[in-house]
Amino acid sequence: MDYAIILGGGKGLRMGSDVPKQFIEIGGLPILMRTIMRFREYDFWARSNHNSQLSTLNSPLKIILVLPKDQQYYWQHLCQVHHFTEDYQIADGGSERFFSIKNALALIPDDAQGVVAVHDGVRPFPSVEVIARCFETARQTGTAVPVIPVVETLRKVTPLQLSQGGGQEASPRGGLVGVGGVFSCTVPRSEYRLVQTPQAFDIQLHKQAYRQPFNEGFTDDASVVEAYWETPHQLPRGGEQEASPRGGLEGGGITLVEGNRENIKITTPFDLIVAEALVSNT
Numbered sequence: 001m002d003y004a005i006i007l008g009g010g011k012g013l014r015m016g017s018d019v020p021k022q023f024i025e026i027g028g029l030p031i032l033m034r035t036i037m038r039f040r041e042y043d044f045w046a047r048s049n050h051n052s053q054l055s056t057l058n059s060p061l062k063i064i065l066v067l068p069k070d071q072q073y074y075w076q077h078l079c080q081v082h083h084f085t086e087d088y089q090i091a092d093g094g095s096e097r098f099f100s101i102k103n104a105l106a107l108i109p110d111d112a113q114g115v116v117a118v119h120d121g122v123r124p125f126p127s128v129e130v131i132a133r134c135f136e137t138a139r140q141t142g143t144a145v146p147v148i149p150v151v152e153t154l155r156k157v158t159p160l161q162l163s164q165g166g167g168q169e170a171s172p173r174g175g176l177v178g179v180g181g182v183f184s185c186t187v188p189r190s191e192y193r194l195v196q197t198p199q200a201f202d203i204q205l206h207k208q209a210y211r212q213p214f215n216e217g218f219t220d221d222a223s224v225v226e227a228y229w230e231t232p233h234q235l236p237r238g239g240e241q242e243a244s245p246r247g248g249l250e251g252g253g254i255t256l257v258e259g260n261r262e263n264i265k266i267t268t269p270f271d272l273i274v275a276e277a278l279v280s281n282t
Contacts, residue, residue, distance in 0.1 A: 001062060001112060002061050002114045002115045002116070002117075002135060003061070003062045003063075003064060003108055003114070003115075003117070003203070004039045004061055004062070004063050004064070004116070004117045005064045005066060005091075005101060005116060006032075006036060006066065006088075006119050006120075006121050007093075007097065007100055007101070007118065007120055007121050008020075008022040008032045008065060008067050008071075008093075008121035008122075009022075009066060009067065009068050009071075009093040009097075009100055009121075020071060021122055022035075022122050023071075023075070024266075024272065026124070026266075026272065026275045026276055026279050029082060030078055031121070031122055031124050031266055031275070032065075032075075032121045032122075032124075033078075033079075033082060033084050033086075034124035034279075035119065035120075035121050035122070035123060035124040036065065036086050036088065037086065038124060038126060038131070039061065039063060039131065040061075040086055041128055042061070042128045042131040042132060043060055043061040045128050045132070046132060046135075047060065062108075063086070063089070064088065064089045064090075064104045064107055064108075065089070065090050065091070065121075066090075066091045066092070066093050066103065066104050066121075067090060067091075067092070067093055068092070068093035069092050069093070071093075072090060089107055091106070091107055096214065096218075097218070098210070098214050098218050098224065099214070101118055101210060101221065102210045105206065105207055105210055108203060108207070110207070112203045113203065113204070114203050115135050115138045115200050115202060115203065116200065116201055116206050117131070117135060117197075117198035117200040117201075118197060118198060118200075118201075118221045119197045120197045120265055122265055122266045122267065123197055123263055123264065123265050124275070125262040125263050125264065125275075125278055126146070126196070126197070126259075126263045127260040127262070127263070129260075130146050130196075130198075130258070130259055130260050130263065131198060133257045133258065134146055134198050134199070134200040134257060135200055137200070137255055138200035138202060138255075141255045142201065142202040142205050142255075143200070143222070143225060143254050143255045144199070144200040144201075144255050144256075144257050145195060145199045145200075145222050145254050145255070145257070146195075146196040146198070146256075146258065146259030146260075146263070147193035147194060147195055147196065147256050147257070147258070147259055148193065148196065148260070148261055148263075149189075149190075149193065150189040150192045150193065150194060151189075152189070153186060153189065154187050154189050154192060155184045155185065156184065156186075157183070157184045158182060158183045158184070159181060159182050160181060160183055194259075195220065195222070196259040196263050196265075197220075197263075199220060199221045199222055201221065201225060206225070208228060209221075209224045209225045209227075209228035210224060212227065212228055212231060215227060222254045225254065226254065262278055264278075
């Protein structure tokens with residue numbers, strides 16, 4: 001059985017709205033509903049295309065929606081208003097993303113086999129192909145994270161300290177530091193990728209990764225899994241410690257797959273303009 005955990009715990013502060021951003025409407029429908037519908041669209045496609053290499057054979061897809069307790073009543077109201085009847089479970093949101101996902105994983109049986117994907121609720125435009133690619137790649141390698149190339153020029157900035165005499169310190173590559181007291185240099189954008197969701201993982205691997213203590217360095221699910229691989233684990237016989245082995249589902253590295261540029265994360269008013277344009281063109 002495969003699962004999709006959809007996170008809907010935003011507050012919309014950068015959006016400048018009193019309504020949490022996942023509940024804002026685009027094209028007459030709340031963003032979060034569009035996101036759930038896209039995963040159900042993938043589920044229908046997967047069950048109708050079993051001959052495709054990208055199909056999910058273990059359907060129907062189980063969807064777990066994560067919402068803070070104080071937003072769940074309003075969400076139910078929206079579902080009634082929009083006659084939204086998709087099938088899903090609800091998990092309570094936590095104080096951090098890590099704990100929200102941990103609460104959702106608790107709804108998945110401990111002996112479950114399959115793939116679990118974690119997706120931002122305010123990303124309503126992942127393509128069906130990308131979702132399928134994530135599930136099927138994770139089924140083969142244990143992990144799958146969608147990425148897209150960086151198209152803008154990137155510069156790395158490094159704050160520098162003043163010299164003992166109070167003057168400005170020379171930059172590492174010669175010359176003086178620019179305005180703002182930082183040294184900056186261009187970095188090769190071909191070495192970087194922009195990360196999207198859904199991020200998909202073998203269920204057992206993901207459950208094990210989320211049993212480790214919370215760390216401020218956990219910025220997404222891939223970072224949680226990587227930290228788990230680097231942490232020593234108790235051997236079954238007891239008494240000994242060893243680092244997680246590299247290879248297979250226990251540390252072969254995060255597998256990157258091709259994402260789609262329309263899969264934007266809606267967090268600002270400008271993003272809403274782009275989202276409305278995407279809806280009107282579909």
